Amino acid sequence: MEEGRFLQWGVFRSLLAILQWWGxxxxxxxxxxxxxxxxDFKFPLSVxxxxxxxxxxxxxxxxxxxKLKPLIAVDPEDRWKRIFPMSFVFCINIVxxxxxxxxxxxxxxxxxxxxxxxT
Numbered sequence: 001m002e003e004g005r006f007l008q009w010g011v012f013r014s015l016l017a018i019l020q021w022w023g024x025x026x027x028x029x030x031x032x033x034x035x036x037x038x039x040d041f042k043f044p045l046s047v048x049x050x051x052x053x054x055x056x057x058x059x060x061x062x063x064x065x066x067k068l069k070p071l072i073a074v075d076p077e078d079r080w081k082r083i084f085p086m087s088f089v090f091c092i093n094i095v096x097x098x099x100x101x102x103x104x105x106x107x108x109x110x111x112x113x114x115x116x117x118x119t
Contacts, residue, residue, distance in 0.1 A: 033106045044098035
């Protein structure tokens with residue numbers, strides 16, 4: 001009986017995480033498109049920088065202030081071999097996504113980004 005409840009809780013948390021990811025993703029894309037179109041903002045790299053600053057502040061709050069997730073100590077060698085390449089690819093993904101929003105519709109962007117969890 002206890003195992004069934006744990007499994008249900010895990011499924012619920014997984015679904016909640018996917019819905020939360022999707023909701024934030026849609027909100028950020030629509031907000032960026034609005035910034036670029038309605039405000040005629042011409043600096044997508046600045047928007048990317050603001051995203052990274054907000055993500056860093058959020059991670060700091062979750063790890064250091066609220067202590068919801070533990071801080072994971074990473075070996076310096078692993079930082080350069082594993083974390084840096086992934087961080088670089090993620091950064092390029094965000095920057096190019098913001099640049100492309102000036103030229104493509106939100107619906108197309110959302111369709112492409114919806115494949116992220118599958119890959």
